Amino acid sequence: xxxxxxxxxxxxxxxxxxxxxxxxxxxxxxxxxxxxxxxxxxxxxxxxxxxxxxxxxxxxxxxxxxxxxxxxxxxxxxxxxxxxxxxxxxxxxxxxxxxxxxxxxxxxxxxxxxxxxxxxxxxxxxxxxxxxxxxxxxxxxxxxxxxxxxxxxxxxxxxxxxxxxxxxxxxxxxxxxxxxxxxxxxxxxxxxxxxxxxxxxxxxxxxxxxxxxxxxxxxxxxxxxxxxxxxxxxxxxxxxxxxxxxxxxxxxxxxxxxxxxxxxxxxxxxxxxxxxxxxxxxxxxxxxxxxxxxxxxxxxxxxxxxxxxxxxxxxxxxxxxxxxxxxxxxxxxxxxxxxxxxxxxxxxxxxx
Numbered sequence: 446x447x448x449x450x451x452x453x454x455x456x457x458x459x460x461x462x463x464x465x466x467x468x469x470x471x472x473x474x475x476x477x478x479x480x481x482x483x484x485x486x487x488x489x490x491x492x493x494x495x496x497x498x499x500x501x502x503x504x505x506x507x508x509x510x511x512x513x514x515x516x517x518x519x520x521x522x523x524x525x526x527x528x529x530x531x532x533x534x535x536x537x538x539x540x541x542x543x544x545x546x547x548x549x550x551x552x553x554x555x556x557x558x559x560x561x562x563x564x565x566x567x568x569x570x571x572x573x574x575x576x577x578x579x580x581x582x583x584x585x586x587x588x589x590x591x592x593x594x595x596x597x598x599x600x601x602x603x604x605x606x607x608x609x610x611x612x613x614x615x616x617x618x619x620x621x622x623x624x625x626x627x628x629x630x631x632x633x634x635x636x637x638x639x640x641x642x643x644x645x646x647x648x649x650x651x652x653x654x655x656x657x658x659x660x661x662x663x664x665x666x667x668x669x670x671x672x673x674x675x676x677x678x679x680x681x682x683x684x685x686x687x688x689x690x691x692x693x694x695x696x697x698x699x700x701x702x703x704x705x706x707x708x709x710x711x712x713x714x715x716x717x718x719x720x721x722x723x724x725x726x727x728x729x730x731x732x733x734x735x736x737x738x739x740x741x742x743x744x745x746x747x748x749x750x751x752x753x754x755x756x757x758x759x760x761x762x763x764x765x766x767x768x769x770x771x772x773x774x775x776x777x778x779x780x781x782x783x784x785x786x787x788x789x790x791x792x793x794x795x796x797x
Contacts, residue, residue: 447496447542447549454479457491460502464535468570470691471669472530477689478504480661481526484654490523492553494546499538501546504530510560510795516777517770520558522793527651528689528698529567531576531762543572547579551766560770563793564762568732569694573760581762584792587735588746592753594724594731601720601753609713609751616714619678623718626672626685632663635672635685638701645704654699662687662698670698673718675711684711688719688731695723695731716752735759763792 452460457475464473471477475491482489487506494501505523513520525531532547554562564571564581573583594601602610626632636659643653662670674685684702688695697719702712716733723731733752736743765771774795779786782797789797 447494447546449549449553450493450495452491452493456493457504460491460493460535464502464533467692468533468535470567470570470694471665471689471696472526472528472567472691473502473504473533474665474669475504476661476665477528477669478506478526478530480658480664481528482506483661484658485526485651487524492550493535494532494550496538496542496546498536499542499546500535501532501538501543501550502535503532503550505562507559510774513774513777513795516773517560520560520767520770520774523554523559523562524793525563525565527565528696529565529571531564531566531571533567533570534572540575543575544578547575551580551764554766558767560765560767560774561793562762562764562766564764566760566762568757568759571760571762576762576764579764581764582792583760583762585739585758586761587737587739587743587759588741589735589757589759590733590746590749590753591755591757592720592731592733593755594720594728598724599721601724602717604754606751609716612710612713613717616675616710616717619709621678621683621709621711621714622676622680623714624674624676625722626674631672631674632659634674634682635659635687635701638682638685638703639699641703642701665689671722673715673722675715675718677706677709677711683709684715686715686719688722690723690726690728693727693729695719695726695728697731697733712748713751720752730755732757761792 454475479489487508490507491504507521508524509521592601671688674682677683683706686700687698689698733749736746778795791797
């Protein structure tokens with residue numbers, strides 16, 4: 446029978462450090478999940494589920510569901526922090542044991558008024574077959590672009606589109622300089638660039654991360670994250686990005702740039718900088734992410750396609766824990782929003 450423990454912060458960190466080295470990613474680190482919880486006004490939770498020789502680490506954010514007290518008082522849902530995550534195997538398990546661990550995790554959640562789960566699936570560490578057997582519905586939400594990083598220095602450039610290589614040469618001629626961020630001043634430079642980028646792109650409120658969020662990311666161990674800045678010839682930051690690490694995988698987490706300096710090609714130079722940094726760390730690939738949708742014409746997706754030829758579908762997984770409460774919430778939302786109900790395709794429909 447599986448055994449479930451709710452980990453305190455010390456136990457959570459200890460469990461993270463006991464993960465196999467290739468799975469010890471920032472997305473499962475307590476600092477990352479807690480930073481997301483503060484930003485999303487949720488509770489950071491972490492379960493450790495054990496069955497025989499196998500075990501599973503499952504951090505998530507417990508989001509209260511407000512505004513439906515007459516329908517389902519005191520309920521919540523479980524969501525992955527912004528990025529990737531999901532139940533992560535800490536040791537090898539037989540199929541029956543892995544199935545039992547996820548089944549019992551659902552029962553644990555049901556007993557604590559959690560209505561549904563929403564998982565942003567990690568492309569490598571989420572076992573799709575396991576999730577489907579456990580009752581999750583998998584949905585493709587976008588296509589990620591990845592760049593393979595061979596051992597040869599800058600060998601990845603052969604896989605980049607010619608326009609990207611040409612723009613990098615332009616940036617080098619404009620005397621752009623890459624540097625690794627190391628202190629509060631550099632993080633604040635990123636915060637300012639990100640705020641201006643968010644305004645220019647009219648980002649939704651959920652993407653307008655505050656200083657406290659970035660302070661939480663900065664507090665991650667050096668092995669988990671890097672901040673890279675691109676300065677112009679006058680020493681002013683014109684683009685910057687946060688890269689998250691885990692084993693042989695690097696992830697471009699968030700980036701920003703000064704639109705007025707776009708002629709210097711700082712973003713192409715930033716991608717070069719991130720790929721080189723990941724290569725130096727021994728990563729086999731860097732995940733650039735995708736666009737804002739699964740539309741192949743998405744402009745952000747098209748830009749990222751310049752920097753690698755690997756395309757990988759990005760999945761989310763949803764599982765209903767309490768069908769009665771879930772259906773009641775969805776029906777009440779539809780009653781309140783009749784003009785939007787037919788077009789609502791979200792899994793957590795009551796949050797549309």
